[in-house]
Amino acid sequence: MTRARVLLLTAALGPLDYRVPQGSEAPLGSVVIAPLGPRRIGGVVWEDESFGAPDPVGDNRLRNLYEIVPVPPIAAPLRRLVEWTSDYYLSPPGSVLRMLLPGVAFADARRPIVEYRATGELPARMTPQRTVALGKIGARQGTVRELAKLADVSEAVIRGLVHVGALEAVSASADQPCPEPDPAFAPPDLSAEQTAAAAQLRAAVAAARFETLLLDGVTGSGKTEVYMEAIAAAVDAGRQALVLLPEIALTEPMLTRFAARFGCEPVAWHSGLRSTERRRAWHAIASGEARIVVGARSALFLPYARLGVIVVDEAHETSFKQEDGVHYHARDVAVMRGYFEGLPVILASATPALESLAQVEAGRYRHIQLPARFGGATLPDLAAIDMRQDPPDRGRWLAPPLVDALADRLEKGEQSLLFLNRRGFAPLTLCRTCGHRIQCPNCTAWMVEHRLVHRLACHHCGHVMPPPRLCPECEDEDSLVACGPGVERVADEVALRFPEARTAIVTSDTLWSPARAAEFVANVEQGLVDIIIGTQLVTKGYHFPNLTLVGVVDADLGLDGGDLRASERTFQQIAQVAGRAGRGVKPGEVLIQTRVPDAPVMAALVAGDRDGFYAAEAAARRAAGAPPYGRFAALVISSEDIEVARGVAQRLGAKAPVADGLAVYGPAPAPLAMLRGRHRFRLLLHAPRSFDLQGTIRAWVDSIDWPAKARLAIDVDPYSFV
Ligand SMILES: Nc1ncnc2c1ncn2[C@@H]1O[C@H](COP(=O)(O)OP(=O)(O)OP(=O)(O)O)[C@@H](O)[C@H]1O
Numbered sequence: 001m002t003r004a005r006v007l008l009l010t011a012a013l014g015p016l017d018y019r020v021p022q023g024s025e026a027p028l029g030s031v032v033i034a035p036l037g038p039r040r041i042g043g044v045v046w047e048d049e050s051f052g053a054p055d056p057v058g059d060n061r062l063r064n065l066y067e068i069v070p071v072p073p074i075a076a077p078l079r080r081l082v083e084w085t086s087d088y089y090l091s092p093p094g095s096v097l098r099m100l101l102p103g104v105a106f107a108d109a110r111r112p113i114v115e116y117r118a119t120g121e122l123p124a125r126m127t128p129q130r131t132v133a134l135g136k137i138g139a140r141q142g143t144v145r146e147l148a149k150l151a152d153v154s155e156a157v158i159r160g161l162v163h164v165g166a167l168e169a170v171s172a173s174a175d176q177p178c179p180e181p182d183p184a185f186a187p188p189d190l191s192a193e194q195t196a197a198a199a200q201l202r203a204a205v206a207a208a209r210f211e212t213l214l215l216d217g218v219t220g221s222g223k224t225e226v227y228m229e230a231i232a233a234a235v236d237a238g239r240q241a242l243v244l245l246p247e248i249a250l251t252e253p254m255l256t257r258f259a260a261r262f263g264c265e266p267v268a269w270h271s272g273l274r275s276t277e278r279r280r281a282w283h284a285i286a287s288g289e290a291r292i293v294v295g296a297r298s299a300l301f302l303p304y305a306r307l308g309v310i311v312v313d314e315a316h317e318t319s320f321k322q323e324d325g326v327h328y329h330a331r332d333v334a335v336m337r338g339y340f341e342g343l344p345v346i347l348a349s350a351t352p353a354l355e356s357l358a359q360v361e362a363g364r365y366r367h368i369q370l371p372a373r374f375g376g377a378t379l380p381d382l383a384a385i386d387m388r389q390d391p392p393d394r395g396r397w398l399a400p401p402l403v404d405a406l407a408d409r410l411e412k413g414e415q416s417l418l419f420l421n422r423r424g425f426a427p428l429t430l431c432r433t434c435g436h437r438i439q440c441p442n443c444t445a446w447m448v449e450h451r452l453v454h455r456l457a458c459h460h461c462g463h464v465m466p467p468p469r470l471c472p473e474c475e476d477e478d479s480l481v482a483c484g485p486g487v488e489r490v491a492d493e494v495a496l497r498f499p500e501a502r503t504a505i506v507t508s509d510t511l512w513s514p515a516r517a518a519e520f521v522a523n524v525e526q527g528l529v530d531i532i533i534g535t536q537l538v539t540k541g542y543h544f545p546n547l548t549l550v551g552v553v554d555a556d557l558g559l560d561g562g563d564l565r566a567s568e569r570t571f572q573q574i575a576q577v578a579g580r581a582g583r584g585v586k587p588g589e590v591l592i593q594t595r596v597p598d599a600p601v602m603a604a605l606v607a608g609d610r611d612g613f614y615a616a617e618a619a620a621r622r623a624a625g626a627p628p629y630g631r632f633a634a635l636v637i638s639s640e641d642i643e644v645a646r647g648v649a650q651r652l653g654a655k656a657p658v659a660d661g662l663a664v665y666g667p668a669p670a671p672l673a674m675l676r677g678r679h680r681f682r683l684l685l686h687a688p689r690s691f692d693l694q695g696t697i698r699a700w701v702d703s704i705d706w707p708a709k710a711r712l713a714i715d716v717d718p719y720s721f722v
């Protein structure tokens, strides 16, 4: 009889033993469906010796596996990555496994789906909407939902077109062939510096060995062009390439850019995909047919058949850190994947994380630099506007020098960008009469006014309500006032000052789909926008040659809050957004509104002294034992019942581990004391780099009993301290 130990797709259990039905085989890594009580559940056949090698279950108690799923087995290096991730981030292995095997992995790729395509017949009644829709669909084929998305119309319009015979149903196999990228399609003419950098990357891919390379080039130096050479090398070698991006909004422009370089779009992977697209993508990735994959961090764990290189673009971005479920950092896990699979990992950034630079210094990462912009474009001039000396008019947010600069660009027909990392109209609504502030009922957070949609919204839990007319506290009428600016409010000021200017507000509210992102890019490129007002979403990736002015509306915003990376993040964010200016022939100017122009980070930005800033920051971190020279981990205990949460936190606190060099802070109410209706208490651990934090935490957490109503979230190497 053959048995199989299976790691199931559930957080609650370790591996379980099963019997392999007669006539079937289930070698290590096989994807299977197994019985679990009355349920059917997916899983992967695993080594007996993993996860503490639990004792085997007696033959007589084994249940039969239901099915061996006909997809390629999960390879050993990826199984090791699952174990490592589970171990390092203190997450159940079943939760990690789910990232490899989303539901679509179990959907039969060969089962046909009904798709639709144009028949060439035009409906008798042609509305303008139908004309546009058919134009956009062209020769493409897809489900009703996909075509609706493609044509930017409702599904009803598509169904209407089917009804009148303009579209016909076809049975499509879900594993439609992926187009083959052609590395020789349109290679760029690289500059001498770029050529040297690209040669190093190509050689690393050809060597097919683990190595981490930090591609550190100023904004506009052509990092993307250069790492595409590494991808070309991987494709040439018959391998797959993965590019991780920090935001979904960046994927669409990147797909277009790849299409220009390789002759076809790569395969995209992110949470915005339709389930049919997702199914197609997953199976193409697992079979090796998807040669280039561009995706968000969730693309990292997929079972690539023949991965040859991983690129992490904008590698300094903290959005690579997942803040729920498995709290992993995609940049760090990418490096581990490279290690287990024996392949190069390229981290690209104009403002590398201190962590990455420390690895370079320690000799563990190779440093590849591109110190100049491509094509003779120069880096922009940065200057600070001291808001204490040059304040904006009352109730306004733009200081006179910035207003003048905007007027100047409008006159010259050049584009400007105003950056403020705050969505909505105003971050706080306050009663003038009684001082009441409108707070989210579920979170320790203010409700943010979104005037464009007439709503107050909580940015933590998504709770929305109409803006009240009466103060909920004193019931005074029309006493509520908006405090502070968000991008919408800055846009109002721009409209007031420059009624003729064409503006675009760019936030996750306005660029919620890849299609909207693509539309925004096209509008700016065609010169249909004069002033962009945006959040961090516009700080990176974009290349608008006619954009010559960047205004940072509130440079001090990120410095509040006492986050250990506050200065570093401020530096990166402002350097990145500054990098959008002057990328063409015309030089760029950057004006930074601040109340602390003498703060080291502002002074370094204005002086263009990146090395000095990083050196000072590194010294300060080293002295404080902060990352990357020391380590943190956070334990957040939450419950709907505050007493339960407090009780567990206190019992845990009473058993806090004691060790040389280890400091345990708390328990204390977390800064975000309530989130989604749950009360939160936090314990923070601080230890030297070499300390076994994971082992310590594991033993500690096991030392108390956990009531069912309390939940524990563990965050190793936290980036968010709320
Ligand atoms: N060798 C080249 N030939 C033609 N165009 C190039 C070349 N190198 C760079 N470019 C162009 O210069 C612009 C900037 O390059 P790219 O976007 O690759 O820079 P980057 O370093 O990734 O920038 P950022 O970090 O600011 O996003 C792009 O429009 C790119 O196509």
Ligand SMILES: [Zn+2]
Binding pocket: 440, 441, 442, 443, 445, 458, 459, 460, 461, 462, 463, 676
């Ligand atoms: Zn809330």
